[in-house]
Amino acid sequence: MPDGTGQVTTHGGGRLSGLGVSQGRAAGPLVRMAEPPRLPGPRPVTDPDAEAAAVVKALEAVTADLTRRAAAARSPAPAPVETAGGTTGDGARAGTADDTDDTDVAARAGAEAAEILEALAMIADDPMLREEAESRARGGQDAAHALDAAFTGHRETLAALGGYLAERAADLDDLRHRAVAAVLGLPMPGLPAPGHPYVLAAADLSPADTAGLGPDVLALVTERGGPTSHTAILARARGLPAVVACPAIADVPDGTLVGVDGATGEVTVGLTREQAAEVVARDREERARLAASAGPGRTADGHPVRLLLNVGSAADLRPGAEGVGLFRTEFLFLGRRQPPSRQEQVTAYAEVFGRAGGPVIVRTLDAGTDKPLPFLGLPEEPNPALGVRGLRVDRVRPGVLDDQLAAIAEAARATGADVRVMAPMVTTVAEAAGFAARARAAGLARAGVMVEVPAAALRAAALLREVDFLSVGTNDLAQYAFAADRQHPGLADLLDPRQPALLELVGMCARAGREAGKQVGVCGEAAGDPAVAPLLVGLGVTSLSMAPSCVPLVREALAGLTLAECEERAAAALG
Amino acid sequence: MAAQRTVAVASASGLHARPAKLFVQEAARLGVPVTVRLGEKAVPARSMLGVLSLGAVQGTVVTLEAPDGPGAEEALDALVALLSRDLDAEEALDA
DSSP: OTTSSOOOBOOOOEEEEOEEEEOOEEEEEEEEOBOOOOOOOOOOOSOHHHHHHHHHHHHHHHHHHHHHHHHHHHSOOOOOOSOSSSSTTOOBOOOOTTHHHHHHHHHHHHHHHHHHHHHHHHHHTOHHHHHHHHHHHHTTOOHHHHHHHHHHHHHHHHHHHOHHHHHHHHHHHHHHHHHHHHHHTOOOSBSOOOSSOEEEEESOOOHHHHHTOOTTEEEEEESSOOTTSHHHHHHHHHTOOEEESOGGGGGSOTTBEEEEETTTTEEEESOOHHHHHHHHHHHHHHHHHHHTOOSOOBOTTOOBOEEEEEESSGGGOOTTOSOEEEEEOGGGTTTOSSOOOHHHHHHHHHHHHHHSSSOEEEEOOOOBTTBOOGGGOOOOOSOGGGSSBGGGGGGTOHHHHHHHHHHHHHHHHHHTOOEEEEESSOOSHHHHHHHHHHHHHTTOOOEEEEEOSHHHHHTHHHHHHHSSEEEEOHHHHHHHHTTOOTTOTTOTTTTOTTOHHHHHHHHHHHHHHHHHTOEEEEOSGGGGOTTTHHHHHHHTOOEEEEOGGGHHHHHHHHHTSOHHHHHHHHHHHHO | OEEEEEEEOOSTTOSSHHHHHHHHHHHHHHOSOOEEEETTEEEETTOHHHHHHTOOOTTOEEEEEEESSTTHHHHHHHHHHHHTSOHHHHHHHHO
């Protein structure tokens, strides 16, 4: 905080608006994530020994900071405090019914984060790196440039080695920013650790930043980002209120008490402590009410809509859902130089199948050059989003899919679960037919495909003659329909799931499903948005699959409308 | 004279990620200046960047060297023992 006293500032007051991307309300003091420092021009050096000493001191400061963070990650802070009004600088988010499950997840995530932070601390403490930076400083470079040059040299060595080591080059960039900030006396970039619960503000968050979020973060507000960005997806998965595309947050000073509404996208600036406490109390009430909701999804007049979960592993499962609509299998393959063995796959799949409490739709490996998997050894592509990804990987590495289908079939037999498979990024009827034939040959009776490109939506009826169901991935479908990169900060409006062109494509799939008597679900982020879910139901979608934390709100949204009302809303949205 | 051992890296991910971290931590703890040699390249065992830059994968044979002195043989034995274990598999067990 700027005044260094930890006092809450009641600056200004007012309402900022952004894009609400993850439901829930929170209130607490704002703390901004520092940007990477800008390297100033070279400075003439009069005392080389002093520069060398400054280099060592900066590296020691970075090491100490990372070591402290690693220790904090291993023993997470106590749960958020009960009220936002009690003491200076605290804030809270109400607990949810999932707290017990979340503790395990948090502990595991904490241990993983600690391992990463410890490895980073060891690199900051590396004797080769230190000696090189020191010798550059003794040779007349100022401390900041000596550090920058030493990191750059090692970065290039790792990048040249390729594969896993090339990925570590990004770690060196992060460490360089930290060391340069330390030597210039600037705040350390990366996630803040103010020692109390806070609302995190940032220009944008990288996937690494969001993965490292601790339990002291109450809500997220970013200047950039869109509804399908990693920040949004991760916030929803954790049930953390989040607002993106809120540029005005840049002008709010650290320490200001803010309220965040992740549904409306409204950020209230300059709350009193009483107002903050009220926000927290309302959120707790709301969560308690939603946690009590249960049962299958249906509209007010009883039209059933299956509510399914998007999961990455058994840890994401929650009781009370009607099954799994999207089991992402990538996690098993990430960071591997060798593909996981058949047995390893069977074990991991069986764990989810055995505990799902309903049918499970498994998505086969969704990889490609934008989600690099070292063992695939795919060549670099000039335009990865339009390249060899999803099912297309099978064109160059056919063994991977057949192995996976065999492992899924074996796990299905072992658990007796109702297991279906679907392929990502299917574009043509021939691809769909080929996939279905191989799934059936592996012993999997029900096969479907994901509709993620307009070509597939246009041919939905023909696809359904080959497969048993469709699942629409609205994030990628919007990206390809609007030629708008999912991660592009300035194109959020084009990626809005209420865009009529996107709804039209979903409607084509649903109509084809109704005519064929087959299921058509949506498993993109749109399915978990209580404002969009009724539109999808009105278009004829039969199931919605979403992050587990979204289920209660969507269940409630559907229960408040008749099917006819959903249809009216869909018709109005199509204009 | 220097004490010397050769050993094949057993970990599935080679001398990267967690195995590299454990190896460098152990080398630092032992306090003996050990060098890891792979072909022409020799790096201090206490340097994470140095060890990573060897690019040693599973099965790569590396040579560990330490100047003769108190604790040198024991330090090399300890590091050889570490490299001979599949540290990735151990990670999977305690996860």
